[in-house]
Amino acid sequence: MGFAKDDLVFVDYEKPWRYEEDGLTVTRGSAWSGPGCHLGCGVLLYTDKEGKLVKVEGDPANPFNEGRLCMRCLNMPEVTYHKDRLQHPLMRDPEDRGKNTFRRASWDEALDYVAEKFLDIKAKYGAEAIIFAQGTGRDIGPAITRLAWSFGSPNYTCILSGLACFLPRIAGMALTTGTYMVCDASQAWTDRFDNPQYTPPEVLVVWGNYPMVANNEGFYGHWVVDMMQRGTKIIDIDPKVTWLSARSALHLRIRPGTDAALALGILNVIIEEGLYDREFVDSWCYGFDELAARAAEYPASRVAEITWIPENLIVEAGRMIGKAKPASLQWGLAVDMTKESLPASQAIASIFMITGNVDVPGGLVPTISILSYASGWGGELISDEQKAKRIGLENYPILQAGFQMSQADELIEAMETGEPYEIHGSWLQQTNVIACIAADPARTQKAFEGLDINVCVDLFMTPTIMALADVVLPANTFPEHDSIRLGDGIQRAEVICQAIEPVGESKSDMEINLLLGKRIAPEAWPWNTLEEIYDELLKPANFTFNELKEVAPVFLPFQYKRHEKGLLREDGQVGFPTPTGRLELWSTLYNSMGYDPLPYFEEPNPGPGSTPDLMEEYPLVLTTGARVWNSFHSEHRMIERNRAVTPDPTIYVHPELCEKYGVDEGDWVWVENHRGRAKRRVKKTPILGTRIVACDHGWWLPEKDPENLFDLYDVAINKLLPWGEFGKTGFGANYKTNICKIYKVGEGE
Numbered sequence: 160m161g162f163a164k165d166d167l168v169f170v171d172y173e174k175p176w177r178y179e180e181d182g183l184t185v186t187r188g189s190a191w192s193g194p195g196c197h198l199g200c201g202v203l204l205y206t207d208k209e210g211k212l213v214k215v216e217g218d219p220a221n222p223f224n225e226g227r228l229c230m231r232c233l234n235m236p237e238v239t240y241h242k243d244r245l246q247h248p249l250m251r252d253p254e255d256r257g258k259n260t261f262r263r264a265s266w267d268e269a270l271d272y273v274a275e276k277f278l279d280i281k282a283k284y285g286a287e288a289i290i291f292a293q294g295t296g297r298d299i300g301p302a303i304t305r306l307a308w309s310f311g312s313p314n315y316t317c318i319l320s321g322l323a324c325f326l327p328r329i330a331g332m333a334l335t336t337g338t339y340m341v342c343d344a345s346q347a348w349t350d351r352f353d354n355p356q357y358t359p360p361e362v363l364v365v366w367g368n369y370p371m372v373a374n375n376e377g378f379y380g381h382w383v384v385d386m387m388q389r390g391t392k393i394i395d396i397d398p399k400v401t402w403l404s405a406r407s408a409l410h411l412r413i414r415p416g417t418d419a420a421l422a423l424g425i426l427n428v429i430i431e432e433g434l435y436d437r438e439f440v441d442s443w444c445y446g447f448d449e450l451a452a453r454a455a456e457y458p459a460s461r462v463a464e465i466t467w468i469p470e471n472l473i474v475e476a477g478r479m480i481g482k483a484k485p486a487s488l489q490w491g492l493a494v495d496m497t498k499e500s501l502p503a504s505q506a507i508a509s510i511f512m513i514t515g516n517v518d519v520p521g522g523l524v525p526t527i528s529i530l531s532y533a534s535g536w537g538g539e540l541i542s543d544e545q546k547a548k549r550i551g552l553e554n555y556p557i558l559q560a561g562f563q564m565s566q567a568d569e570l571i572e573a574m575e576t577g578e579p580y581e582i583h584g585s586w587l588q589q590t591n592v593i594a595c596i597a598a599d600p601a602r603t604q605k606a607f608e609g610l611d612i613n614v615c616v617d618l619f620m621t622p623t624i625m626a627l628a629d630v631v632l633p634a635n636t637f638p639e640h641d642s643i644r645l646g647d648g649i650q651r652a653e654v655i656c657q658a659i660e661p662v663g664e665s666k667s668d669m670e671i672n673l674l675l676g677k678r679i680a681p682e683a684w685p686w687n688t689l690e691e692i693y694d695e696l697l698k699p700a701n702f703t704f705n706e707l708k709e710v711a712p713v714f715l716p717f718q719y720k721r722h723e724k725g726l727l728r729e730d731g732q733v734g735f736p737t738p739t740g741r742l743e744l745w746s747t748l749y750n751s752m753g754y755d756p757l758p759y760f761e762e763p764n765p766g767p768g769s770t771p772d773l774m775e776e777y778p779l780v781l782t783t784g785a786r787v788w789n790s791f792h793s794e795h796r797m798i799e800r801n802r803a804v805t806p807d808p809t810i811y812v813h814p815e816l817c818e819k820y821g822v823d824e825g826d827w828v829w830v831e832n833h834r835g836r837a838k839r840r841v842k843k844t845p846i847l848g849t850r851i852v853a854c855d856h857g858w859w860l861p862e863k864d865p866e867n868l869f870d871l872y873d874v875a876i877n878k879l880l881p882w883g884e885f886g887k888t889g890f891g892a893n894y895k896t897n898i899c900k901i902y903k904v905g906e907g908e
C-alpha cells in the first residue's frame with residue numbers, strides 16, 4: 160500500500176521546521192543513524208551562531224516520543240564532534256591489513272579505486288563475487304540495496320549467523336498471517352492514547368525483550384509505561400529481573416532458548432480450558448485442531464521441566480491471556496536468537512490469533528508499509544538470472560518469501576570454500592563485523608582476509624576496519640545530513656533534517672552510495688543531489704522532500720478490523736493475505752516448502768537438555784547481549800559520557816555462584832566454553848538465579864593498541880559462538896542460549 164498526500168494525517172505544529180529561540184537556531188526532525196537506533200524519535204537540534212550543534216532535545220509536539228529522549232540522543236554533540244570521528248577517506252595496501260598504515264586519500268581516489276576493483280572482479284567472476292553487508296536496521300536500507308542490485312550482486316546481507324535478528328519473528332508471523340503485526344500502543348493515532356477508538360491492552364506480554372532499553376523495531380519502550388499507567392498488566396518473559404519484571408503481574412523466568420515450549424504450553428492451557436475465541440477461530444483461523452493436537456504434547460508439567468518456570472505460573476499466564484480483552488504482545492530478540500526460532504515465533508504469534516486479539520484496538524494490528532522501500536530499493540535493476548544466485552536461496556526457500564538477504568552462514572562458507580562460487584570482495588556499511596555481529600570472529604576475520612578487497616563505511620575506526628579494510632569511507636551522523644524514513648511498520652514518514660555542516664570531509668551514506676553508484680552502475684544513479692534522490696523516492700506519494708520537511712512526521716490513515724472490510728488482501732476479499740485467506744495456525748506455506756507446518760520445540764544445543772556431557776565441564780547456561788541504555792551494539796565505546804555507565808565488559812553472576820567459583824564483584828574472569836574464552840568483569844547480583852549467567856556483547860577497547868585490534872580477542876564474547884549451527888529454515892542461531900564456565904583471570908593474563 161502506498162501513501163498519497165491527500166490521504167495523510169498531519170501533526171498540528173505551531174512552529175515551522177526551523178526557527179530561532181534565545182539566540183539559537185532550532186531544527187526540527189527525526190533521529191536516525193548514525194549513530195544507530197531502530198527508532199526515529201522527534202528531535203529539536205539547537206545550533207549556535209557559529210553553526211555548532213550545542214544541544215538536542217526531544218520534540219514534545221511529535222506524537223511518537225512526546226518529547227522524551229534517551230541519553231544516546233541527548234549526548235549527540237559529544238558523538239558528532241568526537242576527536243576519533245573519521246574525517247576523510249583512508250587507504251591502505253591490502254598486504255598491510257592489520258597494520259596501522261592507513262594514509263589519507265581524496266574521495267575521488269578512494270572511490271575510483273573501489274570502482275575499478277569492483278568492476279574488475281565483476282568482469283572476472285561475476286557481480287555476485289562482491290557482497291554488500293550492513294549491520295542492524297539503520298538508515299541505509301534503500302542506499303545499499305540499490306548499490307548491490309544496480310551493480311548486479313544478489314548478495315546483500317548482514318553477517319549474522321542464522322540472520323537471527325527480527326527476520327525469524329517476521330517469518331514466523333508474516334508467513335502464517337500474510338502481514339506483520341505489532342502491539343497497538345496507539346502509535347497509529349496522532350492524538351495517541353486520547354483517541355476515542357483506542358483501548359489499552361488489559362494484558363501485555365513482553366516476551367524476550369526489554370523495550371525501555373531496546374526501543375526495538377519501531378516500538379518506543381516508554382509506551383509500555385504509558386500503557387501501565389492506563390491499567391495494563393504485564394506478563395514479562397525474561398530470565399532476568401529488571402525494572403519492568405519487578406512491576407509485572409507475572410514474571411516468567413524462563414531458561415534461555417525454551418520459548419517455543421513455553422508458548423506451546425500456554426496455547427495448551429488456553430485451548431484445554433476453553434479460553435480461546437471460538438467465533439474468531441471459526442471465522443478467521445485455519446488448522447486449529449491440528450494446532451490443538453500439537454499443543455497437547457506440551458502439558459504445563461512438561462513445560463515446567465523444560466523451561467524452569469513453575470507449573471502454576473505457566474497455567475496462570477495462559478489464563479490471564481485467555482481472559483484478557485484485549486491482550487497484546489511486544490516481543491524481542493531473545494525469540495530470534497535460538498536455533499529453532501522460527502517455530503518459536505510461530506507458536507507465540509498463534510497465542511494471540513486463537514484468542515482473537517488481532518486487528519482490534521490494543522491488540523496486535525497489521526502493519527501497513529508507507530512505501531515498499533523497507534524491503535529494498537531497486538529490485539527491478541537486477542536480472543532474474545543474477546537474483547537466482549543469491550547465497551542460501553537454493554537450500555532455504557523461505558528466503559524467497561519477501562526476504563532479500565543472503566544466508567550469512569552459507570556466505571561465510573562460500574568465502575572459505577569457493578562453493579557454490581568464489582567471493583572476492585566486500586562492501587561493509589554500518590556494521591562492525593568482527594567486533595559485534597559475526598559469530599566466531601577469528602573464523603570470520605580469516606574469511607574476509609581471503610578477499611581481494613574490503614571496503615568499510617563507518618563513523619569511527621573499528622577493529623573490523625583495522626583488521627580488514629583496504630579503503631575506509633567516512634560517513635556522518637544524523638544532524639549532519641538530510642534523509643527520510645518511510646515504513647518500518649509504524650506507518651508514518653519522517654524526515655531527518657540537516658542542522659550542521661558535515662564534520663571534516665564526511666558524507667551521508669546515501670551520498671557515498673550515490674557517488675560509487677555513479678561509477679559502477681551510472682544508469683541506475685542519474686541524480687546529482689540527495690534532494691533529487693528523496694524526491695524520487697517520494698514521487699509515488701506526490702510529495703517533494705522539501706514539502707515533507709515542513710510537515711513530517713506524516714501518518715497514514717488508520718482503522719481497525721481491516722480483515723473484515725477486505726482491506727488486507729490485494730483482491731479486496733475479506734480475510735488475511737494468506738493462501739487460505741485465514742490466519743494459518745497450520746501453515747500451508749511451510750508445508751509446501753517441506754517444513755513442519757506446526758510450531759515445535761527443540762532443545763537448545765548446546766545446553767542442559769541436549770549435551771549433558773558438555774555441561775559437566777561447562778555447567779552454566781550463558782545468554783549474551785542484553786541491551787544497555789548507553790551504547791548501541793559496539794558503538795559508543797569511545798564516547799566518554801556513555802562509556803562511564805558501563806566502563807568494562809561485564810558478566811552478571813549470582814552471589815552464590817560467586818562464592819562457589821571464588822570470584823567477587825569487580826574481579827576479571829574468563830568466560831569459557833568448548834569454542835573459546837573472553838574476559839569479563841564480575842557484577843555480583845541475584846538478578847539471574849544460580850544456573851544462568853549473562854554477558855554483554857559488542858566489546859572492544861578503543862583506547863588500546865590498534866594493531867592488537869583494540870584488544871578485541873580478549874573481550875569478544877562471540878568467540879564462544881559458532882558459525883553454521885542455525886535453524887532448519889535458515890533462520891535462528893544460539894546467540895542467547897549457550898553454555899560456559901567461569902574462572903578468575905590469572906596475573907599478567
Ligand SMILES: Nc1nc2c(c(=O)[nH]1)N[C@H]1C(S)=C(S)[C@@H](COP(=O)(O)OP(=O)(O)OC[C@H]3O[C@@H](n4cnc5c(=O)[nH]c(N)nc54)[C@H](O)[C@@H]3O)O[C@H]1N2
Pocket residue numbers: 192193194195293294295296297298319323324492588589590591592594595596597616617618619621634635636668783784785791792793794856857876877894
Ligand atoms: N553475542 C551477541 N552478539 C550480538 C548480539 C547479541 O545479542 N549477542 N546481537 C546481534 C544483533 S541483533 C545485531 S542486529 C548485530 C548488530 O551488529 P552491527 O549493526 O554490525 O553493530 P555494530 O557492531 O555496532 O556496528 C555498527 C557500526 O556501524 C557504525 N555506524 C553507526 N551508524 C552509522 C552510520 O550512520 N553510517 C555508517 N556508515 N556507519 C555507522 C558504527 O560506528 C559501528 O562501527 O549484533 C549482533 N551481535
Ligand SMILES: Nc1nc2c(c(=O)[nH]1)N[C@H]1C(S)=C(S)[C@@H](COP(=O)(O)OP(=O)(O)OC[C@H]3O[C@@H](n4cnc5c(=O)[nH]c(N)nc54)[C@H](O)[C@@H]3O)O[C@H]1N2
Pocket residue numbers: 197295296324325366367368369370372373374375376396397398399401413414415416417418490491492493494782783784785786787788789790791792793895896
Ligand atoms: N540501547 C540499545 N538499544 C538497542 C540495541 C543496542 O545495542 N543498544 N540494539 C538493537 C537491536 S539490533 C536489537 S535486535 C534490539 C534487541 O533488544 P531486545 O529485543 O530487548 O533484546 P535483548 O536486549 O537482547 O534481550 C531482551 C531480554 O531478553 C532476555 N533473554 C535472554 N535470553 C532469553 C531467552 O532465551 N528467552 C527470553 N524470553 N528472554 C531472554 C534478556 O535477559 C533481556 O532482558 O535492541 C535494539 N536496541
Ligand code: SF4
Pocket residue numbers: 190191196197198199200224227228229230231232374
Ligand atoms: S529511542 Fe533513544 S536513541 Fe533511539 S532515536 Fe529515540 S531517543 Fe534516540
Ligand SMILES: [Mo]
Pocket residue numbers: 295324325492
Ligand atoms: Mo538486532
